[in-house]
Amino acid sequence: MRYAMLIYETEAGVKDRGDPEYQAAYKAYIKAIYDAGVAFAGSGLEDAATTATTFRLIAGKRQIEDGPFADTKEQLAGFLLIDVPDLDKALEWAARCPSTTRGGIVELRPALEQLT
Amino acid sequence: MHPAELAARASYGRLLSILAVRTHDLAGAEDALADAFLAAVTQWPRDGVPQSPEAWLLTAARRKLCDGARRRRTRDEKHVLLQADVDYAAEGDFFSDERLRLLFVCAHPEIDASVRTPLMLQTVLGLDAARIATALRVAPKTMGQRLWRAKTKIRSARISFDVAVEALPERAFAVLEAIYAAYGSGWEDVAGQATASRGLTEEAIWLARLMVQLLPEEPEARGLLALMLYAEARTNARRGEDGAYIPLSEQDPSRWDPNRIAEAEALLAEAARIGRMGPLQLEAAIQSAHVDARRSGSPDDRALSLLYGVLVQMTPTLGVLVAHAVALSRTEGPACGLDRLDAIESTAQADYQPYWSARAYLLDRLGRIDDAREAYDRAIGLAEEDGVRRWLLAKKRALGGATSPSDAIRDGV
Numbered sequence: 385m386r387y388a389m390l391i392y393e394t395e396a397g398v399k400d401r402g403d404p405e406y407q408a409a410y411k412a413y414i415k416a417i418y419d420a421g422v423a424f425a426g427s428g429l430e431d432a433a434t435t436a437t438t439f440r441l442i443a444g445k446r447q448i449e450d451g452p453f454a455d456t457k458e459q460l461a462g463f464l465l466i467d468v469p470d471l472d473k474a475l476e477w478a479a480r481c482p483s484t485t486r487g488g489i490v491e492l493r494p495a496l497e498q499l500t
Numbered sequence: 501m502h503p504a505e506l507a508a509r510a511s512y513g514r515l516l517s518i519l520a521v522r523t524h525d526l527a528g529a530e531d532a533l534a535d536a537f538l539a540a541v542t543q544w545p546r547d548g549v550p551q552s553p554e555a556w557l558l559t560a561a562r563r564k565l566c567d568g569a570r571r572r573r574t575r576d577e578k579h580v581l582l583q584a585d586v587d588y589a590a591e592g593d594f595f596s597d598e599r600l601r602l603l604f605v606c607a608h609p610e611i612d613a614s615v616r617t618p619l620m621l622q623t624v625l626g627l628d629a630a631r632i633a634t635a636l637r638v639a640p641k642t643m644g645q646r647l648w649r650a651k652t653k654i655r656s657a658r659i660s661f662d663v664a665v666e667a668l669p670e671r672a673f674a675v676l677e678a679i680y681a682a683y684g685s686g687w688e689d690v691a692g693q694a695t696a697s698r699g700l701t702e703e704a705i706w707l708a709r710l711m712v713q714l715l716p717e718e719p720e721a722r723g724l725l726a727l728m729l730y731a732e733a734r735t736n737a738r739r740g741e742d743g744a745y746i747p748l749s750e751q752d753p754s755r756w757d758p759n760r761i762a763e764a765e766a767l768l769a770e771a772a773r774i775g776r777m778g779p780l781q782l783e784a785a786i787q788s789a790h791v792d793a794r795r796s797g798s799p800d801d802r803a804l805s806l807l808y809g810v811l812v813q814m815t816p817t818l819g820v821l822v823a824h825a826v827a828l829s830r831t832e833g834p835a836c837g838l839d840r841l842d843a844i845e846s847t848a849q850a851d852y853q854p855y856w857s858a859r860a861y862l863l864d865r866l867g868r869i870d871d872a873r874e875a876y877d878r879a880i881g882l883a884e885e886d887g888v889r890r891w892l893l894a895k896k897r898a899l900g901g902a903t904s905p906s907d908a909i910r911d912g913v
Contacts, residue, residue: 408893409880416881420850471639476851476884479637485886 426464513624607674723781730787745887
């Protein structure tokens with residue numbers, strides 16, 4: 385089953401990105417999840433508050449704004465697309481995600497079946 | 501644990517088993533028992549606690565079950581229920597305690613091995629699905645469905661609540677295995693911050709004590725309890741004040757719990773007197789050897805490597821194979837250990853952290869620093885617990901002068 389692993393971080397977690405220990409842990413995690421043949425795509429994301437740009441149509445009118453679409457305490461900080469036999473396995477990988485030790489949250493979302 | 505909680509826990513499984521023994525309907529019995537407990541909560545404070553609380557609860561639950569049966573108009577079922585009293589009292593079988601019967605039902609070969617542990621925790625101890633799911637790291641909805649399916653199977657396949665004498669040792673082992681799995685959920689989760697995150701270690705020890713009490717002639721029950729007590733004895737010594745992980749070889753033995761170790765040693769000796777060796781006693785013996793080594797300051801590598809060698813023959817699980825390879829490397833050298841790791845025919849090591857830790861350690865000892873670094877990275881990425889992750893990161897940084905991640909492996913990390 386394919387899942388999107390959405391990783392949310394708190395402000396403190398985003399600040400921690402400079403910490404070499406945290407970076408090393410993340411590097412290892414990404415390596416392990418790819419080497420195990422579980423992840424097939426994904427990326428970390430730059431800080432939402434300062435770099436996000438949002439686009440929407442309101443009553444047919446284009447609106448472009450700086451910042452994320454929703455101002456929440458946690459922001460989407462990265463994602464991985466994974467292929468695992470079941471949700472149990474996906475949760476195993478979620479439990480290993482270094483963000484969770486810094487207040488982060490992992491949301492697992494089953495992917496829609498491919499239309500083709 | 502609170503005394504009232506303990507008392508309720510002791511009654512729960514017994515009552516559930518009595519209620520379900522004829523109908524094979526665990527879910528129905530659970531509902532009826534929950535209703536009875538609810539009635540007790542409102543009535544006892546008002547009318548006083550009955551002389552025999554268990555009998556009161558049983559009667560109340562039976563009435564609920566009969567009501568349910570009447571509503572469903574299954575006359576036979578009601579008949580069976582009412583008859584159960586009589587038959588039950590007349591039975592003088594192997595099951596001195598109803599909870600043993602229930603444990604054996606949960607470990608029936610028709611019940612999928614993966615659901616045996618949660619089923620026991622729920623039916624014998626009355627834990628709710630959400631709690632079990634979190635401890636075993638499964639989605640609560642999934643856990644609820646699995647438990648439901650297992651109970652449906654017990655009912656529809658009319659899985660017997662009686663076990664033939666010949667099937668006893670095999671079934672007993674399945675029960676012990678499931679209890680050990682519950683313990684494992686807490687042992688890996690050693691962060692030790694909140695008690696809620698300590699998994700199910702307390703519940704597992706409780707169940708193992710129950711097995712020792714119910715099956716006094718089964719040496720493996722004592723072996724399992726000893727094994728878990730050795731591990732429990734070290735709980736406090738596994739963390740520094742800053743929460744850092746401390747491997748066995750660096751732990752301060754004075755921080756071990758001497759009472760638990762003494763109890764474990766006594767259990768192991770009693771088990772040995774029964775004279776039937778098994779994998780759980782062997783694992784406990786390995787723990788005992790580790791304790792001796794640390795206390796005396798002189799590890800007996802040869803003995804450990806022999807013990808693991810026998811264990812590998814009995815239960816060649818991935819964990820045991822890895823631990824054996826590391827033990828061998830201490831007597832035969834790192835190349836031999838690495839050969840053993842390479843020879844493991846399994847795909848499960850892809851995400852098995854101790855395998856990569858062991859590999860990194862052996863590669864380091866062989867002077868293959870780059871390979872060791874890569875293996876450490878893999879292990880770090882697979883670590884679930886922050887203390888262990890940091891410890892592995894430090895090992896990676898210190899590459900070149902090897903100490904021993906093998907400690908983490910025998911520590912169950």
